[in-house]
Amino acid sequence: MLSTVVDYVSRREPGLKRPSWAHLSSSGVTPAASLRSLPTSQNPPPEIELTPRDAPPPAEDPEYRLPDRTSLFLMIATNAFLQFSFFVTVSSASAYAESLGGSALFSGLTIGIPTVFSGLMLIPLKKLDQGRYTRPLRMVWFSLILGNILHAVAYQAKFLYLILIGRMVTGLGFTGFMYTKRYCSDPRIVGIRRRTTLATWLVLGQAFGFSAGPFIGGLLYKVGFSNKVFNGYTSPGWVTSSFWVFFAIASTYLFRDLPKPHRLFTSNSVEAPPPTTSEPEPQFSITQLTAQQWGIIASMCWSSMTCFFILGAWESNIPVFTASHPSFHYSPYSAGNFIALGGIATVPFLLGSIRYSPRFQDRTTLAVGSAIGSLGLFLTLICLLTDKIVFASLYISWFLVALGFNLASTCTLSLLSKQFSGPEWNVRTSLAIQYSNYAGRVTGAILGGAGVSMGMRNYVAVQIGVVGVGALLHMTFWKELKAKTG
Incomplete structure (x- = not known):
């Protein structure tokens, strides 16, 4: 009852005298009785006290805001299946190109070229x-369905460049990579302390894609299907396009988009403008950025490019290198399994990062991931210099590279979105990071395809040099890279 008295007294009208505790304790009645003995003019009917069950729910902390769960799941799934679609042709790309008269370098081009056309389509x-x-999602679905069909029919048409054309059309659908990232850092629906967590979920989908993609592509190649239409070369295209048809139908009915922009309301309108949950617009433009802010953007873009440059180089190089090296002589199926085994081994660590990475600074996660990946590169170089490339050494190197640079890629966009808030800046930073990803993917895929011909030692040395530039930028702007955790 004391709490009732305190609540009541604290809500009394201005000008009314608050009864003292001495008066309450000196009277021979209980506090409730004292409350009833006040004059009617000073004792309005007490408000009904809400029980915990009837109390309104606490206001949502905007820093921990999340979008509709079903729509968020579909976006994360879209990212994972885009990754799968990108890598499903990796294990058999070289053999497919050679069957139609192409080279290993051409196969690397077919792996990397989609990102060029995706980049051209973004603006x-x-x-x-x-x-x-x-x-954008409709564009993704249409392009993935049509592009994979074109990739599949190239064999029956006996037209090498139809493989490339199919991958170009598919690349238009890979614009979805940017939109899934933008969705998971959109300040209108995602709080600032949720962005690293959602970015880690996207990278987990990335790990799924470069593990399941090469494995299933290699498995389909091994099964073969002695058929001009559906065989080891064409089946990845047919399977992927069929899947996207079903996924598009399901997403059309389940995905809930943000509301359309409302018209401006006039002064005599009876309808009030809808409430907004977005963060305040930034008070500066691109031309007002300081040297330190430009340094942050350059550092994150270079780090993002580096991650996908090295991952793309290894994924396109492993089938070519293991097919020609005397210690392996791998078929596309075996090479796909090798890539998948390295990717699967990273999944427990990436799951752990979903739980623990929000407790650490993004700059720390980036530094740790880059260090782990660099360790894999140096181990590979040592094995090449000593001519001791065997399954165990190559597998450990690939595992370290895959784990380190996947982990590092979780925080580039989330860190930028925390440094530059507001919906308009979210669009800009998403574009900047996605173009960096694309630059890394296409150049890495071409480097990987040419790795054997240019010399594997030179191939690894180039990657170490790229990481070194990023480390220099990271150390230079270390203090400026500090941001909120989560």
């Missing part, structure tokens, strides 16, 4: 998306 699509996600 026009950005002007059509209206700040929402439905239109």
Whole structure:
């Protein structure tokens, strides 16, 4: 009852005298009785006290805001299946190209070329998306279905460049990589302390893609299907396009987009403008950025490019290198299994990072991931210099590279989104990071395809040099890279 008295007294009208505790304790009645003895003019009917069951729910902390769970799941799944679609042709790309008269370098081009066309499509699509996600997703579905069909029919048409054309069309759908990242850092629906966690989920989907993709592609190659239409070369395209048809139908009915922009309300309108949950717009433009802010952007873009440059180089190089090296003589199926085994081994660590990485600074996660990946590169170089490349050494190196640079890639966009808040800056930083990813993917895939011909020692040395530039940038702007955790 004391708490009732305190609540009541604290809510009394201005000007009314608050009864003293001495008066309450000196009277021979209980506090409740004292409350009833006040004059009617000073004792309005007490408010009904809400029980915990009836109390309104606590206001949502905007820093921990999350979007609709089903839509978030679909976005994370879209990212994972895009990764799968990108890598499903990796294990058989070289053999497919050679069957139609192409070279290993051409196969590396087919792996990397989609990112070029995806990059060309981002700016026009950005002007059509209206700040929402439905239109980009439809573009993703259509391009993935058509592109994979073209990739599949190249064998029966006996036209080498149809493989490349199919991958170009598929690349238009890989614009979805940027939109899934943008969705998971959109300040209108995602709080600042949720972005690293969601970015880690995206990277977990990335690990799924470069593990399941090469494995299933290699498995389909091994099964073969002695058929001109559906065989070891064409089946990855047919299977992937069929899957996207079903996923597109399901997403059309389940995905809930952000509301369309509302019209401006006039002063005599009876309808109030809808409440907004977005963060305040930034008070500076690109031209007002300081040297330190430009340094942060350059550092994160270079780090993002580095991660995908090295991952792309290894994924396209492993089938070529293991097919020609006397210690392996791997078929596309065996090479796909090798890539998948390295990817699967990283999954427990990436799951752990979902739980623990929000407790650490993004800059720390980036440094640790880069160090682990660099350890794999140096181990590979030592084995090449001593001519001791065997299964165990190559596998450990690949595992360290895959784990380190996947882990490092979790925090580049999330860190930028914390440094530069607001919906408009989220669009800019998403574009900057995605273009960096694309630059890394296409150059890494070409480097990986040419790794054997240029010399494997030179191939690894180039990657170490790229990491070294990133480490220099990271150390230079270490203090400026500090941001909120989560």
